[in-house]
Amino acid sequence: MAKVRMGMIGGGQGAFIGAVHRIAAAIDQQIELVCGAFSSDPQRSKDSGADFYLPADRCYGTFAEMMDKEAALPADQRMQFVAIVTPNHVHFPAAKAALEAGFHVLCDKPATLDLAESKELKTIIEKSGKLFGLTHTYTGYPMVKQARHMVANGDLGEIRKVVVEYPQGWLADAIDSEGQKQAAWRTDPKKSGAAGCMGDIGTHAENLAEEITGLHVDELAADLTAFVPGRRLDDDGNVLLRFVGGAKGVLTASQIAVGEENNLAIKVWGSEGGLEWHQNEPNTLLIKSKTAPMQVYRTGNDYNCDAAKAATRTPAAHPEGYLEAFANLYLNFANHIRAVEAGETPSEFATDYPKIDDGIRGMAFIEAVVESSANNAAWTKFDL
Amino acid sequence: MAKVRMGMIGGGQGAFIGAVHRIAAAIDQQIELVCGAFSSDPQRSKDSGADFYLPADRCYGTFAEMMDKEAALPADQRMQFVAIVTPNHVHFPAAKAALEAGFHVLCDKPATLDLAESKELKTIIEKSGKLFGLTHTYTGYPMVKQARHMVANGDLGEIRKVVVEYPQGWLADAIDSEGQKQAAWRTDPKKSGAAGCMGDIGTHAENLAEEITGLHVDELAADLTAFVPGRRLDDDGNVLLRFVGGAKGVLTASQIAVGEENNLAIKVWGSEGGLEWHQNEPNTLLIKSKTAPMQVYRTGNDYNCDAAKAATRTPAAHPEGYLEAFANLYLNFANHIRAVEAGETPSEFATDYPKIDDGIRGMAFIEAVVESSANNAAWTKFDL
Amino acid sequence: MAKVRMGMIGGGQGAFIGAVHRIAAAIDQQIELVCGAFSSDPQRSKDSGADFYLPADRCYGTFAEMMDKEAALPADQRMQFVAIVTPNHVHFPAAKAALEAGFHVLCDKPATLDLAESKELKTIIEKSGKLFGLTHTYTGYPMVKQARHMVANGDLGEIRKVVVEYPQGWLADAIDSEGQKQAAWRTDPKKSGAAGCMGDIGTHAENLAEEITGLHVDELAADLTAFVPGRRLDDDGNVLLRFVGGAKGVLTASQIAVGEENNLAIKVWGSEGGLEWHQNEPNTLLIKSKTAPMQVYRTGNDYNCDAAKAATRTPAAHPEGYLEAFANLYLNFANHIRAVEAGETPSEFATDYPKIDDGIRGMAFIEAVVESSANNAAWTKFDL
Amino acid sequence: MAKVRMGMIGGGQGAFIGAVHRIAAAIDQQIELVCGAFSSDPQRSKDSGADFYLPADRCYGTFAEMMDKEAALPADQRMQFVAIVTPNHVHFPAAKAALEAGFHVLCDKPATLDLAESKELKTIIEKSGKLFGLTHTYTGYPMVKQARHMVANGDLGEIRKVVVEYPQGWLADAIDSEGQKQAAWRTDPKKSGAAGCMGDIGTHAENLAEEITGLHVDELAADLTAFVPGRRLDDDGNVLLRFVGGAKGVLTASQIAVGEENNLAIKVWGSEGGLEWHQNEPNTLLIKSKTAPMQVYRTGNDYNCDAAKAATRTPAAHPEGYLEAFANLYLNFANHIRAVEAGETPSEFATDYPKIDDGIRGMAFIEAVVESSANNAAWTKFDL
Incomplete structure (x- = not known):
């Protein structure tokens, strides 16, 4: 081989x-x-x-x-x-x-x-x-897989509420008009698309929420803003979410949140429990219950689900990070290629990576938030 | 005396x-x-x-x-x-x-x-x-006073974004219909008013956001829900905020967020800096900047503003909590009474407590979120 | 009454x-x-x-x-x-x-x-x-009572190791010779006794370790230092501990630990589990096991032991702090007085406060660390 | 190339x-x-x-x-x-x-x-x-390099105290006698050497303390224990440290600390400031001062020193972890090889990895703790 x-x-x-x-x-x-x-x-x-x-x-x-x-x-x-x-x-x-x-x-x-x-x-x-x-990288984290597993397993009961945040601060000033290459294309509609912040990081938040909960956004109401004068695309947005089945949520993303690094975070509550995960300390997953103390799940422990364990290379508290999460997507994709090229059935985890349907939902999200915001935050459905 | x-x-x-x-x-x-x-x-x-x-x-x-x-x-x-x-x-x-x-x-x-x-x-x-x-208790915390001071002092520049959350989990089940006294009156429109969760804790979140930023909400779009079957008032709500002057925000409050204790939290970002405060660890205030490491302000230190210091009884890391925050309201109110009854000018801090104008804004908030939600999250202004 | x-x-x-x-x-x-x-x-x-x-x-x-x-x-x-x-x-x-x-x-x-x-x-x-x-205040915290309860209940198995730390920074400079009243008497052997830092805060650490574990220190080896020139009593000390029954430990206390507020902290490990508590966030107790995720016990929840619940006034995440811990000593002492003066049997919790035997052990600790340090950290037993 | x-x-x-x-x-x-x-x-x-x-x-x-x-x-x-x-x-x-x-x-x-x-x-x-x-991996972390830089730069003043801890829990039971391969050789004197826990992880703690402070341990007093019956080498140890120049310290390491993952942590205090770093959240370095709020240094920011920045691949809050720290040793070593094989002067960072002198000090540490412990924790110098 x-x-x-x-x-x-x-x-x-x-x-x-x-x-x-x-x-x-x-x-x-x-x-x-x-x-x-x-x-x-x-x-x-x-x-x-x-x-x-x-x-x-x-x-x-x-x-x-x-x-x-x-x-x-x-x-x-x-x-x-x-x-x-x-x-x-x-x-x-x-x-x-x-x-x-x-x-x-x-x-x-x-x-x-x-x-x-x-x-x-x-x-x-x-x-x-x-x-x-x-490459929706963040779904490659072991603790995101563990979160997804616990929701699917019914540990949280019926999902009622999702709060997902993605604040960054690097576009708080007009660096896009001052020659910063990464900033310039991300704020150029011809290269970035209809949304700025919402396309660049809002889609990660949307994908994470849907991946963990297994729910689909049904409609949303979005209020997008370009805070930096002269900027052509949104650098901040706040969105109300309604999921198919009745769950509600909030998605907020920003690239003008001064002093924030890359703090994607999600909280989910169901009828029986809750969970919380922060990308800036990705090896920790908090699990909340009605009557017992909060539990701190950590990457690299035997109690995690198989998908989480398969996505981990080292024992607990040898922290793995963003690059390893990214590598998990690559590894699964490579294993999937090997299987299909060999005419074999891929292993369960080999197909565990985001695909075009996730991509279409992400684009539908972008168009929905832009349309909703243009209509003064009117409720807008995904055009699927 | x-x-x-x-x-x-x-x-x-x-x-x-x-x-x-x-x-x-x-x-x-x-x-x-x-x-x-x-x-x-x-x-x-x-x-x-x-x-x-x-x-x-x-x-x-x-x-x-x-x-x-x-x-x-x-x-x-x-x-x-x-x-x-x-x-x-x-x-x-x-x-x-x-x-x-x-x-x-x-x-x-x-x-x-x-x-x-x-x-x-x-x-x-x-x-x-x-x-x-x-008694909007939470504004009695020293670190809330410090946050208010730093915003007023311009340390964060022009405020752009506010995210305020207040999740609780104690009403995740139908305890209000099972004789729990605290739950029963809070979910009874005749005793609680037009809103449940939004009146009980949403108003605290609204008050905190306005107190710290010095900004007033101009209009809002709210999506309220009663997740527990049979409940007559909202037990959860998500709200988009637009402040006078152009800042935007999100307010989310819940009493069905299983496993959450009383985790009021706020993040504010301006053109020059950001702040973050969590009521469940109230003696810490995080201050964020564009170029320097994040600073961890703590109750009881000399670097705090006078109002924060006046609201503290013990040295740093002798943690003061909710009861002391509440006591700060009482102490100021008592000192104000003494001053007016003696015909003297009250000291600066003696008048530092919420008053009827805060109360009116809170009631206007309640009526606005209820009206907005009834109108499918239409933008609604405060009726002042 | x-x-x-x-x-x-x-x-x-x-x-x-x-x-x-x-x-x-x-x-x-x-x-x-x-x-x-x-x-x-x-x-x-x-x-x-x-x-x-x-x-x-x-x-x-x-x-x-x-x-x-x-x-x-x-x-x-x-x-x-x-x-x-x-x-x-x-x-x-x-x-x-x-x-x-x-x-x-x-x-x-x-x-x-x-x-x-x-x-x-x-x-x-x-x-x-x-x-x-x-008034060994720190034993008044609900989560210290919970820790004591869980050790006594055997949840941690046989105790093997204790690490207790108490760093403060307020005596990092020679403020005692510059008229700071609190510093002056604490560094004066005639008013403070044989030890400085070890008497003032080391005894709290010793008391906390013994209270939580229910174990007694058998002998210790101490290395005390006065880092600030001219200071007559220790402002720092590191101590090896051997407990009766075979557990081992470390106690370190300092008043020259620049930037530390009052961060008494303890970690205990037994054959079956571990615990961790920090006074600067006193409402949290971490419980560790061999196979399950770490649990986060919090003040104010129903799962706590009766002594912890009796020492709490408000629901979870209405943080209580140092003053309430102190008040717990006062309340129990007052209830004990009432019982003895009424000729009644005191309730269980009415007698839950440190007494003269704790005081004697604290003084024996002080004399032992001073003697050990004078003998180049020779093992020294308590003179009881 | x-x-x-x-x-x-x-x-x-x-x-x-x-x-x-x-x-x-x-x-x-x-x-x-x-x-x-x-x-x-x-x-x-x-x-x-x-x-x-x-x-x-x-x-x-x-x-x-x-x-x-x-x-x-x-x-x-x-x-x-x-x-x-x-x-x-x-x-x-x-x-x-x-x-x-x-x-x-x-x-x-x-x-x-x-x-x-x-x-x-x-x-x-x-x-x-x-x-x-x-491969003393932990010195490969960017924030360890930043800590070393700040001490060398005098930001902490004269170093007075070091507390370094390394608790693990994986040897809390007798898995070494039950066929677990990693455990078996580590507790076998013929394969592991004179020390168990102290050789396996104590040396990391010693190396980290010396690397960050630039100080050398002069003598130590150690109390080693094999808590698990039948184990031939120590599985726990507590050590008093005296550094050349007068600083004091404590080193504690354990492999029977139930529930601990791999929580190497260090605190250092000097006459002007303090620092704190935890390997289980390696991208954060806490810097403490006498008068200002604590600062939270984070990997990936421009304010870090050149060595820290050179050891980072991604922007802030794209967490890098243990594998990247390890990779930093490999990368520097490879660059050093290239330079010497090309007859060129290596760049500054190419030589930034532990060498044989660190190895000798580690072995001297092992022999000193074993000898000290055998002599009832008598002060013992490194045999260099």
Whole structure:
């Protein structure tokens, strides 16, 4: 057996999330980066690839070239899947090209630039017969899997209420108009899509809430704001949620919350219990009951569910973090590829990663919050 | 100089908040409980008073009797103020009777049964020339005063966002229909008013947000729910807030959040900094900045503002809690009474307690969330 | 029934711990301060008493005068017990005088200036037939009682290890030689006794460890230091502990731990479980097991033991603190007085406060750590 | 430029720390595992290597064979360094063989089986001219580097006191005599050395204290215990520390602390400030001062020192953990190899990893605590 071969689109020198993807792919030593279209500038692509110890002839100037050249390589050399780590507007064309060229795709979130693209992408995926994964990283944490397990197991009873928060502070000032590259594209509607903060991190919050509770948002009422003068997309938003089945919730996300790092947090209450998880201390899950003391579940302990244990590499209190959560998505995706390419049934956990349906829901969320906010926070349903 | 003499309406045997008021009044040894109408049953009132070492002739069967008898006592013996600690529907008639009989009033929150009453009460207060205080306890915490100070001082810049939460779990089941006295009146519209959870604890959250930020809510969109079958008033609510001046916010309160004790918490972010405070660890205030490490302000340190220091009895890490926060309201109110009765200018802190205008805002909040929710979360302004 | 009548020795204007005692006595409204020898300066004693609304003729210049005058009052007017809140060197003579005059005594810790005095005091107490309580405040916390209960109940199995810490930072500089009154007497051997930090706070740590575990220290090895140049008594100490029965431990206390407030903390591990408690968040007790998630016990919940519940006034997450812990000692002591004076059997909790045997152990601890440290940390037994 | 080529001794199927080393080496994609002597059983070594995608001819049955065969390979193919991840008794012979065959060595801790070996190893290293690194993982954390920086910068003033704790609970029962492999060798004097708990984790605590403070332990007094009946080595120990220059301290480590995961923690106080760090939440460093609020330093922020920033891959609150801390040692070691092999001056951070002198101090610590404890906790100096 050999490592699974990966190509990458985007992620050249100066990029942020590309480096994260490469680390995530490397951690478990099951995936090998073999090629990339790291930049639309061919020389820059080759320079970037050299940093990753790739030969120049596997560093391409366009993803179209990449597909052509890789497809022409022998089956045991060509890449098996491609990781797409570009700004949002490139997701769809890159994924389409890869799928149609016969490659599996692991794509950064949100899935596409708009909802229509993501629906079309689903059709393309189904037609291609290839795998598509979406890197909603936070669902890769063991304690998120444990939370999901306990809700599914009925430990919390019927879910009644969800409060999910995602405050960041890095866009509190107008750095997007001052040349900060990460800020610039995220606040540009042509590259980011219809929403800013809500697309970049609000979708993570929506995905986390739905993943843990197993519930779907039915309708929402959103109040989005661009607090920084001149900013073209929202940098903050507050959303009322109504879930199918009657649960209620609040989602609040911000990129102008000064002094906040990346504090995605969720609280869920059901008729019998509650849970609480904070991404900035991800190895702890708080479980609340009506009559007993609160319990502190911790990563790496035997009492956790199998999915949580499978997503952990070290014993308790050898803290694993964001990169390992990300690696869990990569590892499952690689194992899924191996299974389908071998014609075998994938193991339970090999298919435990976000897919296009999560991506479509994320895009529907974005369009719903933007529409609702434009209508003065009118209740708006997902256009699925 | 002598202790300030207090009477009490409500708070007899079996009551909850009355005992808290008596402790709060006792802590600083500046107030003496001299009489009470502890129960509408005269014998029960006398029995309760005996528990508090009061003579039977100062324990009355009605507040009307109390006003008559006390007013007839010599000036240096009669009560100087009355604490009203009944269910909500008694607040207005009791306060009216006391004020018109010439006594100052310290009333539990919310101010009255409905907004109209509280507006009428303001007129009565002004006409009486007497003092009226409202026990929004949480504003009595030193670290809340410190937070208020830092916002007023501009340390956070222009306020942009407020997230205030108040989850409790004690009404997750239908204990109100099973004879639990505290639950029963709080879920009875005739005794509690138009809102349940929102009146009982939502008003605390609203008051805290306005007190710390110095901002007023302009309009809100509320989604209230009664999750427990058969409950007549909301036991949960999620509210979008828009403040005068452009700040936005979220208020969420619940009494069905299983496993939550009494976890009022607030986060505020401005253009230059942020703050965070949790009532369940009230001696800590977190201050966040753009570039420096987060600072952990703690009760009892010299770096705190004068109002915070004046509200603290012991050195740092001799934790003071809810009862001391409550006592701070009593102490200031007693000092204010002394000043006005002596014809002196009260000290700065003597007037630092919630008053009828806070009460009116609280009632306007209640009516707005109920109206908004009835209109499917339509934006609704305070009717002031 | 009437309130229990208290006198006070020490605690006049400018004192620290006297004010704390008066609050503790006031909180539950079962005790009335009726007289005091607040200062050795008669006028200052009267001035102090006036602050507490006492008549001048109940404010004495000496405790000897106090005993004479009070004993001469009618039985239903004279004080029933005296609280001694002076520097350490006055504890013994004041307690002796009070006991021999027929008054119960509640004394601040440590019990006396040296071990010999405390042994003599025990004889005096027994001869007098009066009650003697010692205000090791921290054992008054509900969660300390819960910890004690769980150890006694065998929940932790056989105790193996104890780590108790008490860091403070307020003596990191030479404020004792710069006129700070609290610092000056605590570092003066004539007023404080043989130890500085170890007497002032080390004894609290020793008492807490023994109270929670029910174990007695058998021998110890201590390394004491006076870090601040010119200081006559230790301001820091590290101690190895060996308990009767084979448990081991560490006790570390400091008053030069810059930035520490008053962070008494204890961890205990037995063959089956562990516990952890921190005084700066006193309403939380962590319980650890071999196989299950850690449990977070919190004050005010039904699952706590009866002693913990009896020591709590408000529901969960209405945080009670240091003053309430102190009040628990006062309340139990007052109830014990009532029972013995009525010739009744005291309730279980009425006798739940530290007594002279705890005081003797504390003094033996002080003498042992000083002797051990003088012998280069040689193992030293308690001289009981 | 190519990746640095690594071989591994030990770490085959069923091992714990070998897998951790491989992840640490993989994370930053600068190191390639090219060969291994994973087991003393040749077939098992090849089977293990196959799991890591290694060809059978690079999987050796002994480290001697490994040295011979690798040395015979072309310079651009042979391994450049070897990672030793065996039980302690193999460290010395394996390191000796590798160094003498011309390979750099990165060795798990403690350095050797006893102190004499580690002194001899130093001579061998110096003679070989090769690099030797020791994986005291915890010093790889960014916040440990920040702590070290602030002490060195004088932010804490003159260091006075250190309290370092390392509680684990996994050896609370006699699992070592029940076939648990990790437990068995750690409690076997022939494989573990003179100490059990103190060698396994006590050395980490000692190393952390010395690394952060820049101070050396001068003498210590230790009380070691084997609480579990039949255990041949200590499973718990309490140690008084005296540092060169006058600072004092306490070190306590345990493997019978039921319910503790891996909670290495350190507190340091100097004349001007204090610090506190806990490995179970490694991205937080608390900084304490005399007059200002405590500061919460967090990984990933611009205010950190260069060494901390260089040891971080992601922005703040994308938590990095134990594996990344470990990777920081590997990355620096690989960069150091590149520099010396290229004849260049290594960058500052390339040499920032523990070396043989740290290893010798660790072994001296082990021998000192064992000797002290055998002498009833007599003060004992390091035999350097």
